[in-house]
Amino acid sequence: MRPYFEKMADFGTALKKGQIKRGEENAALLKQVETQVAAAAEGIKQLGLPEEKVNARGEMTLWQRLNYLVDADTWHPLHTLFNPLDNEEGTTNVVDGIGRISGKWAVIIGFDNKVMAGAWLAGQSENILRVTDLAKRLNVPLVWLVNCSGAKLSEQHKFYANRRGAGAPFYRHAQLNQMGIPVLAAIFGTNPAGGGYQAISPTVLFAHKECNIAVGGAGIVSGMAPKGGFDTASAQELIENTRQFKSHPPGSAQIHYNQTGFFRYLYEEEEGVLDGLKSYMRNMPAYDPEFFRVAAPCAPKFATDELYTLLPIDQKKVYAFDEILARLVDGSEHMAFRPDYGPEIYTGLCKMDGYLVACIGNRQGYLGKDYPEYAEYPGMGGKLYRQGMLKMNEFVILCARDRIPIIWLQDTSGIDVGDAAEKAELLAIGQSLIYSIESSDVPQMLVLLRKGSAAAHYLMGGPQGNSTNAFSIGTAATEVYVMHGETAAVAMYARRLVKEEDSCKPLEPIIEKMNQIVADYKEFSRPQYCAKLGYVDEIVDLGALRRYMTAFAGCAYQNPKSICPQHHMVLPRIIKG
Amino acid sequence: MQHKMVAPMAGKVIQININVGDSVEEDDEGLVIEAMKMETPIFVPCNGVVGQIKVKAGDNVEEDDVLAVIETE
Numbered sequence: 001m002r003p004y005f006e007k008m009a010d011f012g013t014a015l016k017k018g019q020i021k022r023g024e025e026n027a028a029l030l031k032q033v034e035t036q037v038a039a040a041a042e043g044i045k046q047l048g049l050p051e052e053k054v055n056a057r058g059e060m061t062l063w064q065r066l067n068y069l070v071d072a073d074t075w076h077p078l079h080t081l082f083n084p085l086d087n088e089e090g091t092t093n094v095v096d097g098i099g100r101i102s103g104k105w106a107v108i109i110g111f112d113n114k115v116m117a118g119a120w121l122a123g124q125s126e127n128i129l130r131v132t133d134l135a136k137r138l139n140v141p142l143v144w145l146v147n148c149s150g151a152k153l154s155e156q157h158k159f160y161a162n163r164r165g166a167g168a169p170f171y172r173h174a175q176l177n178q179m180g181i182p183v184l185a186a187i188f189g190t191n192p193a194g195g196g197y198q199a200i201s202p203t204v205l206f207a208h209k210e211c212n213i214a215v216g217g218a219g220i221v222s223g224m225a226p227k228g229g230f231d232t233a234s235a236q237e238l239i240e241n242t243r244q245f246k247s248h249p250p251g252s253a254q255i256h257y258n259q260t261g262f263f264r265y266l267y268e269e270e271e272g273v274l275d276g277l278k279s280y281m282r283n284m285p286a287y288d289p290e291f292f293r294v295a296a297p298c299a300p301k302f303a304t305d306e307l308y309t310l311l312p313i314d315q316k317k318v319y320a321f322d323e324i325l326a327r328l329v330d331g332s333e334h335m336a337f338r339p340d341y342g343p344e345i346y347t348g349l350c351k352m353d354g355y356l357v358a359c360i361g362n363r364q365g366y367l368g369k370d371y372p373e374y375a376e377y378p379g380m381g382g383k384l385y386r387q388g389m390l391k392m393n394e395f396v397i398l399c400a401r402d403r404i405p406i407i408w409l410q411d412t413s414g415i416d417v418g419d420a421a422e423k424a425e426l427l428a429i430g431q432s433l434i435y436s437i438e439s440s441d442v443p444q445m446l447v448l449l450r451k452g453s454a455a456a457h458y459l460m461g462g463p464q465g466n467s468t469n470a471f472s473i474g475t476a477a478t479e480v481y482v483m484h485g486e487t488a489a490v491a492m493y494a495r496r497l498v499k500e501e502d503s504c505k506p507l508e509p510i511i512e513k514m515n516q517i518v519a520d521y522k523e524f525s526r527p528q529y530c531a532k533l534g535y536v537d538e539i540v541d542l543g544a545l546r547r548y549m550t551a552f553a554g555c556a557y558q559n560p561k562s563i564c565p566q567h568h569m570v571l572p573r574i575i576k577g
Numbered sequence: 578m579q580h581k582m583v584a585p586m587a588g589k590v591i592q593i594n595i596n597v598g599d600s601v602e603e604d605d606e607g608l609v610i611e612a613m614k615m616e617t618p619i620f621v622p623c624n625g626v627v628g629q630i631k632v633k634a635g636d637n638v639e640e641d642d643v644l645a646v647i648e649t650e
Contacts, residue, residue: 018604018620316616366586366617369640378586378640380613413614484614 001566004576005294005356008333008349012302012326015309023309030313030542033476033527037539040528041080044091048114058210059189060270062095062110062118065145069186069274070108074100076551078471078538079130081531085122085158089115092124096131098471098551101143102282105555107135110145111198113189117149120194122158125166130471130537132172135181137443137470138555141284142176143277144185144202148195150217166194173201184280186273187263190249192217200262206276207253207263214251285559292557293354294566300546301332307542313477315451318365318381321346324449325359325409328546334359335575337395342387343367344379347395349404349572352546352553358399358571360392360461361409361449375420382413384456386424389415392460393429393436398571400440403564405556407549408446408461414454414483433459437468443556446472447545448536452480463535470555473548474536478527485521489514580622582645584638588612593634599627601647608632608644625649 015023045063054061060068066075077097083090093116096109109131111118135142151160159166173183185202191213199205199213227234257266267273304327312319326332330351337347346361367379372386379385399406415426437444437459446461446469457480458464463472474480482488493514500507523529527539540548592609595601605621628648632638 016604018602018606022606314616316611316614318615318617365615366612378613380615382615383613 001294001569001572004335004572005351005566007295008331008335008351010301010332011334011336012300012323012332014302015306020309026312026314027308030308030311030476033313034541037081037476037528037531038541041077044080047089047091048112048116051114054114059113061114062112062145062147065110065186065188065270065274066095066099066108068271069101069143069145069277070099071101071103074551076538076548078134079127079534080538081528082127082534082537083123083532084126084534086532087121087123089121091115091121092127093119093121094124094127094131096127098134098138098140098555100554102278104141104281104284104286105138105551105558106141106143106281106284107131107138108143108145111148113147116152117189118147118195119149120151120159120166122155125159125168126164126534128169129164129172130534132169132176133466134470135176135183136179137468138552139181139559139561140555141181141281142173142183142202143281144183144198146185146187146191146195146199147189148191148198149189150191150193150195167197170197170201177203182284184277186277187211187213188270188273190217192249192251196251204280205263206265206267206273206280207257208270208273209253209266209268211253212249212251213256213262214249217249287557287559289354289554289557292356292560294356295330295351295354297351297354298331300327300329302327304328304543304546307545311449311475311477311542315477315479320365321361321363321381321409321411325350325361328549329357329359330354335572337398337571337575338391342385342389342391343371344381344383344385345388345391347391349575352407353550355553355557356404357549357553358395358404358406359409360395360406362411362460364411372416372424374424375416375418379416382411382451384412384415384426384430384460385421386426386429389426389429389433389459393433395571396433396436396440398574400436400442401564402569402571403442403560403562404569404571405442405553406440406444406461407552408444410446410448410452410457410460410462411450412453412456412460413451414456430455430459434465437461437465440468441562442468443470443552444468445470445549445552446536447549448472448474448478448480448530450475450477450479452478452535454483463537470552471537472535473538473540473545474527474530475540475542475545476527478530478536478539479525480530480535481521481525485518485525488521489517492517578649579628580625580647580649581643582607582619582622582647584610584619584640584642584644585617586610586612587639588617588637590632590634590636590638590644591616593630593632595621595627595630595645597627597630601625601627610638619644621647623647623649
């Protein structure tokens with residue numbers, strides 16, 4: 001298949017003078033948002049005890065451990081701002097991302113031992129479940145840096161129980177093990193109760209000599225028998241018991257290395273524990289990149305920084321999607337699938353780091369005369385029409401058949417509406433696309449370039465496809481909402497306005513409510529909010545989008561569960577005709 | 578020689594960035610039309626001088642209406 005993939009068709013054009021000039025203000029606005037997001041991320045990193053204080057206790061911080069463990073320039077953080085239940089700590093208290101260890105891709109997660117010694121907090125189990133889902137979808141090892149003091153007891157009601165509560169990750173670890181996906185755990189510090197299960201549930205345990213893991217901690221042992229309340233005598237008893245257990249917390253490294261043997265390895269130094277992980281990762285099953293690469297990796301012909309000129313932060317402004325994609329994929333080359341059909345949608349094969357990937361995106365702007373063919377009104381990119389949705393269905397089905405990972409680049413305002421759209425079967429064709437995606441079983445990632453709105457957000461590779469979407473990233477221009485705020489305000493209050501006017505009542509109170517809806521929609525759809533609630537897994541600088549796409553391709557091809565021989569692929573041949 | 582800038586679709590002219598007599602360059606953003614909640618820029622087709630502007634901000638235009646004329650030598 002070398003003639004198909006080694007050199008594909010060039011696409012994209014150099015920026016014109018006028019474009020560069022017009023784009024300056026836009027670039028500044030995008031970078032302003034990125035600076036705000038970066039400041040928020042740095043704030044998360046600085047939470048809790050200062051690094052020096054942790055180091056003075058003879059421990060590394062989580063960030064130092066990650067820095068030591070992960071190969072240089074391969075860390076791709078995820079869920080940095082994720083805090084769906086608005087914890088006062090500002091974090092779910094786990095830090096995660098994808099990165100390479102000893103040259104192999106892994107999903108990596110650890111407890112932030114600077115914050116409450118790595119306690120369980122509200123929203124944390126949801127964060128962990130996203131991470132275990134990620135390892136499952138990409139079929140790459142999950143690596144844990146365990147250092148967990150157990151539940152923040154004053155808020156246990158927010159996270160201890162429930163279907164996706166704090167115990168669910170232990171089931172997920174069992175599930176990953178049963179699927180043949182290894183979970184490696186480096187264990188540091190004191191890990192009682194929940195922390196103990198965080199430590200015991202992975203596949204292979206690498207322990208630091210000072211760590212302990214236990215069913216219950218000293219606090220639980222000393223206060224096990226409820227007596228209906230506390231008095232001075234029972235308090236004194238507690239003090240003595242606590243002193244005793246404080247000096248000998250249960251489940252020491254010696255017990256679990258020498259007696260139970262839970263710990264397969266025990267290390268004197270923290271760096272030694274991390275070296276142990278590195279050594280194991282070196283031997284993890286992984287195809288040599290050459291097994292799947294279809295060409296030598298190469299950068300796009302056009303500078304990725306030009307995305308700041310090309311992607312308007314103003315949601316009303318149109319742009320050329322193909323120009324965006326040309327600045328993200330290897331060599332700015334592609335094989336476009338059905339370019340003359342369904343003009344609102346781009347579908348094509350591209351290369352990321354030499355690997356074959358499928359890209360799907362929303363084209364923007366006026367779609368030309370007589371489109372959509374079933375209606376008398378003009379078609380505008382960003383919206384989905386019959387042809388575009390049929391094309392995506394076909395493309396996804398063929399990608400599944402050829403085992404090609406899919407990257408969605410979404411900027412959609414919704415699906416066409418009205419009786420003409422209903423007659424054109426858009427409702428069912430949209431759901432058919434969801435059916436096609438769900439049955440594809442190939443890894444997919446979403447780049448939410450700008451707008452995710454209405455059902456189109458779901459069916460264009462949205463994170464709601466829990467078993468197919470590995471992860472989603474947003475940009476400084478990302479907005480997510482069921483519909484535009486003004487549209488929502490009209491839907492909610494238009495009839496009320498008529499009623500008020502007919503009753504000769506003042507309209508101002510209703511107008512005020514409508515404007516509040518608009519303001520709320522704006523606030524609750526912007527990038528930082530999307531990241532905090534988990535609508536996307538990370539807000540990424542435009543200049544770093546290609547890094548994440550490259551990492552996705554590397555993960556997807558590291559150890560795929562099934563293979564289509566390149567010379568058995570039909571999609572490239574259908575494109576060729 | 579005259580080069581017409583025409584409306585690619587029906588919509589409302591919301592912005593005019595050129596004046597009669599202005600020297601303009603190819604790909605300058607001449608006007609902006611709003612339709613279907615989106616703003617579509619109309620680019621100057623060639624280097625030249627703005628000879629005529631046939632619309633004003635707020636005008637509704639039909640597909641293929643002439644919006645402005647650029648004159649070249």
